[in-house]
Amino acid sequence: MRGDSFEEDDFKNKIKRQEEALQRQIEEAKKQAEEAQREDCTVQCIRVHLNTTERDIYSFFVKANVGKVKDIRVIKDTKTGKSKGVAYVEFYTPESVLLAMALTNQPLLGFQC
Numbered sequence: 001m002r003g004d005s006f007e008e009d010d011f012k013n014k015i016k017r018q019e020e021a022l023q024r025q026i027e028e029a030k031k032q033a034e035e036a037q038r039e040d041c042t043v044q045c046i047r048v049h050l051n052t053t054e055r056d057i058y059s060f061f062v063k064a065n066v067g068k069v070k071d072i073r074v075i076k077d078t079k080t081g082k083s084k085g086v087a088y089v090e091f092y093t094p095e096s097v098l099l100a101m102a103l104t105n106q107p108l109l110g111f112q113c
Contacts, residue, residue: 041092066091
């Protein structure tokens, strides 16, 4: 009788470990899907004037009626904290990316980017 109890406990523990492993796989797959979508909704802005702020970039895209901006990251030097002239703009939809790309070479703060 006791042997049955051990086998049952081993079986339950095995099932629990499998469920936990499956849950980790699901979470990782969700994370990868979110990252892929994020990449599809992001544009890189280069030759951005060094004094351009996230607010300036946000205003530029809002005025151009491109779509809702989700996030903006101006890339800065880790030592000096100064802009490197590059920014990433994430939108909520891939369609906004196409509209944003149509603005290539449009002046931002009077500087062509």
